[in-house]
Amino acid sequence: MACAGAEDPEEILRQVKKNVSEQIAKSANYACTETLIRSYFRPITALSAACGPASPPPQRKQFARDQLRLDVAVSKDAELYSWHGENQFSSNRISDIVETGPISSGGFVGYLQNIFLGKGIEFTYTGTSSLNGKQLFNFDFVVSKEASAYTILVGTEYQVVPFHGSFGASGGNFELVTLKVVPDEIPFGSNMCSAETEIHYQLAPISGRDALIPESFQFTVDDDQHVDIVSRGQYQQCHEFRSESTLRFDYSDAESHSGVLPAGITERVPAGVTLHLALTTPVNNDNSYAGDPVDAVLLAPVKLPGASGEIPRGARVHGVITQFDSRLEPSEHFFLKIVFERITAANKSYRLLAVHKPSGKELDKITPLFGGIVPKPVMIKLNEGMMIIPGKRLDLDQRFKGEWRTVALASAGQVDTEPRKNN
Numbered sequence: 203m204a205c206a207g208a209e210d211p212e213e214i215l216r217q218v219k220k221n222v223s224e225q226i227a228k229s230a231n232y233a234c235t236e237t238l239i240r241s242y243f244r245p246i247t248a249l250s251a252a253c254g255p256a257s258p259p260p261q262r263k264q265f266a267r268d269q270l271r272l273d274v275a276v277s278k279d280a281e282l283y284s285w286h287g288e289n290q291f292s293s294n295r296i297s298d299i300v301e302t303g304p305i306s307s308g309g310f311v312g313y314l315q316n317i318f319l320g321k322g323i324e325f326t327y328t329g330t331s332s333l334n335g336k337q338l339f340n341f342d343f344v345v346s347k348e349a350s351a352y353t354i355l356v357g358t359e360y361q362v363v364p365f366h367g368s369f370g371a372s373g374g375n376f377e378l379v380t381l382k383v384v385p386d387e388i389p390f391g392s393n394m395c396s397a398e399t400e401i402h403y404q405l406a407p408i409s410g411r412d413a414l415i416p417e418s419f420q421f422t423v424d425d426d427q428h429v430d431i432v433s434r435g436q437y438q439q440c441h442e443f444r445s446e447s448t449l450r451f452d453y454s455d456a457e458s459h460s461g462v463l464p465a466g467i468t469e470r471v472p473a474g475v476t477l478h479l480a481l482t483t484p485v486n487n488d489n490s491y492a493g494d495p496v497d498a499v500l501l502a503p504v505k506l507p508g509a510s511g512e513i514p515r516g517a518r519v520h521g522v523i524t525q526f527d528s529r530l531e532p533s534e535h536f537f538l539k540i541v542f543e544r545i546t547a548a549n550k551s552y553r554l555l556a557v558h559k560p561s562g563k564e565l566d567k568i569t570p571l572f573g574g575i576v577p578k579p580v581m582i583k584l585n586e587g588m589m590i591i592p593g594k595r596l597d598l599d600q601r602f603k604g605e606w607r608t609v610a611l612a613s614a615g616q617v618d619t620e621p622r623k624n625n
Contacts, residue, residue: 211327214339217376218369222318225414226311232408233275234415234440235286237491240303242266243430251426253395262430268527270300271491275443276310283307285493285522297355300492302525304394304423304431309401309416312351313383317369322349330373333380337373342366352385356392363387378403378414396424409442471506471513471545471554473610478502478603479519479542485598487536492526496540500547501603517547521556525588535571536596538589542606556606557587567592 245260271286282291283299296307317323324344331338344366345352353360363385370380383399404417421433479498484490497520504513521542529535542556568590569576576584584590587606 209327209330209339211325211341214327214371214376215325215341218339218341218371218378219318221371221376222314222378222414226314226319228411228413231275231277231443232413232415232440233273233291233443234437236270236272236274236435236437238270238272238433238435240268240270240431240433243432245428249428251428253426260428265531266527266529268303268525269491270526271493272296272299274307274310274437277443281307281310281312285495285524286491287495288522295360304397304421304433306397306399306419306421306433309381309399309419313381313399313401314378314414316345316349316351317343317367317381320345320349320351322346328368331370333370336379338370338379339373339376340368340370342368347387352383354385354389354392354394356389361389361392363389377405393425393427394423395426398422406440408440413440415440468550469506469552470611471504471552471556471608473608475504475506475554475556475608476559477504477519477542477556477606477608479606480600480603481598482518482600484600485523485538485540485596485602487526487528487596490523490526492523494523496521496523496542498542500545513545513552514547517545519556520544520546532573533571533592534594535568535590535592537583538591538596539587540589540606541587553611554608555611556608558589559587559605559607560584560589561605564589 241264243262243264246263247260249260273284273286273288273291275282275284275291277291281296283296284291285299296305322345326342328340328342331340345364347362347364350362350364352365353362364387365383365385367381367383369378369382371377372379379402381399381401381403383401385397388394388396399419399421401419402417403414405412406415406417407413408415416437418434418436421435423431423433425431478501480501481496481498483496483498485496497518500513500515500517500519503515506512519542521540521544523539524541525537525539527537529537540558543554545552545554565576565584568580571590571592572580580590589604
């Protein structure tokens, strides 16, 4: 390890590693809310699809923005994710929860274990700096592919890549303050040309003791279309697991194999059923995020095929916003997807998967947005349950009524966009 200045880099690094190790050891069983805003920029003039710097660097303009809210839990050296407020954390990767746009994880446990507790990591001391009046000891590091746990999604598979970066630790107590991570040798086929993650850490009180957790982060990606995506996130409301919070492992898959319904669910709603709903949860672009729970009320009773009785009018319907995008081109509009997953009525609870069913009036409203002809990719999104709402603002309240249709509950937890036909 290279030496710089009068400080003892070996001792500084030893203290930082010791602190990180102790923090990881006591960091199990807490959860935080992650708020994420992603901004998308593309070149003003068209460029050929390729990786590598353009000369001169292109001028870019923002064309889209989306906002998400997730819950992340740390348990047994792992990071688990769910949509906000679910109180059930999945063992799946974050990309199984957030299916669109770039997403990053690892700020709580993954990076720290790999960099500070892993073997074969090269460190170089680079001196001191100041951040918000606090002295930092700074290091660069290099992690080979053999030592790396950094993975990038290529198609349907994750590939391990080497990475490098830097970190700063407090000169007063050797606690980690900043961390930068940059992947190397990005695999062909990922559509990603470069990426960089910057994390700012904090010591936050959780259940009477200080825990090292991320305070904020920025994840920047440049793809082969020269589109820059900047994701900025913050962590708030960190707390120890409450008794009502549970961990679940491959919930949908387990149900499909056993045939056993989850606790409290008395019946499934099959594909092909239309629900007439009125929202009871306001949705707007100021306060709503993908990941937020949404409730509605059933406006008309639903007769279940082959079942006795019906789901009564007034039953409560529970779901989640799974996508909430603000688009600036060709003119301002929103992409909003609300998926309903459960109905409660009296002493019964029904499991379902319902996506929005576009009406003729809705199609008439969005056709002028696209110059008179709705593009095929947009029609596909509409048929998959996306709502497209023109305007600079989105504000849906209890007056919003619409139709949702149930789709098949697939074994991997994915949406079958076409109801299965009965033979």
